[in-house]
Amino acid sequence: MNENDKMQILRDLLFEDDAIFIEKIAKRLERLEDSFNDNDKFTSKVDPIILHQLDEFKTSIPQTLGPTITAALKIEIKKNKDEVVDALYPVIGKMIKKYIAQEIRKLSESINRQLGFKEKIKSWFGKSKEKQAIVNELAAAHIEQVLLIEKESGLLKGSYSNLHTIDEEMISGMLTAIKSFAEDAFGQKGESLELIDYELYHIHLQSFSSYYVAVVLSGTYTLSAKDKLQDLIFDFYEDFTKKNEYKSLSSDRINTELAQNFRYASL
Incomplete structure (x- = not known):
């Protein structure tokens, strides 16, 4: 071994x-x-x-985590008030409009129930439905031009137009000056100029935190037309803020977005 x-x-x-x-x-x-x-x-x-x-x-x-998240959100909201308002304004605006529309519908139904049969017969046979439809179509409001304008500077960010205007940049500056003057003159905190009548045209102004939308309309500008127009503006602006959140959209892209939202819109 x-x-x-x-x-x-x-x-x-x-x-x-x-x-x-x-x-x-x-x-x-x-x-x-x-x-x-x-x-x-x-x-x-x-x-x-x-x-x-x-x-x-x-x-x-x-x-x-609840208290920590809540505190962090409060701080971020204070730091970025404009961004938060821009994000929430279209959503809250549409919610308020839906609530008001529902209440008006309830009121209308209540009134209709109280109308007598005789009054309904008169309304049905007192005028030609075909003629009234033609008149309503001719008098309806039509979107002629839409401008997206930077609120503070008055600079034009994008546009869509059926009109042949001389200078859209000049128009946006003029509208901003008129808007600022009217709001300063009346001095009502939190209120903004909403409508300008110009001979055969109406200019609807919808203000947001950083921008405002100016829509030039022809025809009869009724409350119903205003309601539909505001829905269009809210939908466009909500989509615009999402796409513009992390990068600045080009003017051409904004023009395309405006055309897609308003070109075939019916009021």
Whole structure:
């Protein structure tokens, strides 16, 4: 028996318990590695733990993160009032309009129920429906021009037009000057000029935080037409603020957006 054999026998005698323990560890590591490599086995062990942690996290959010999130939102809103107003104004405006429209509809239904049958007969046969339809079509309001104007500077950001005007930049500056003068002259805080009548045209002005929209109309500008126009403006501006949030849209792109929203609109 040589020296190596003697050393091996000595090791076996001295480290027999350690060898068994090391073999057990090796087998456990092998099983653990097998679990990591087998996606199904790994998922079956990890998923319940993750789901449990998520349930605890959802339960604790109102108490742990709620106050922090609320405080952070308040700070951001104070820092970025204009951006918040621009984002919320179209949404809130449409909500208010829907509520008012619903209340008016209820009032109209209530009045109609109280009208006598005799009055209804008179309204049905007292005039020609075809003639009235033609008159209404001829008198209806039509969108001739739309301008998106920067509120502070009066600079024209984009436009869509059926009219052949001399200089849209000059028109936007003129409208801004008239608007500012009227609002300063009356000094009513929080109120803005909404309508300018110019011979056969009406100019509707819809103010937002950073911009305002000027719409030139021909025909009869009724409350119904105003209601539809405001819906169009709110829809356009809400879409515009989303697309313009992280990068400044070019004038050509804004012109395209205005044309798509107002070209075929019916009031």
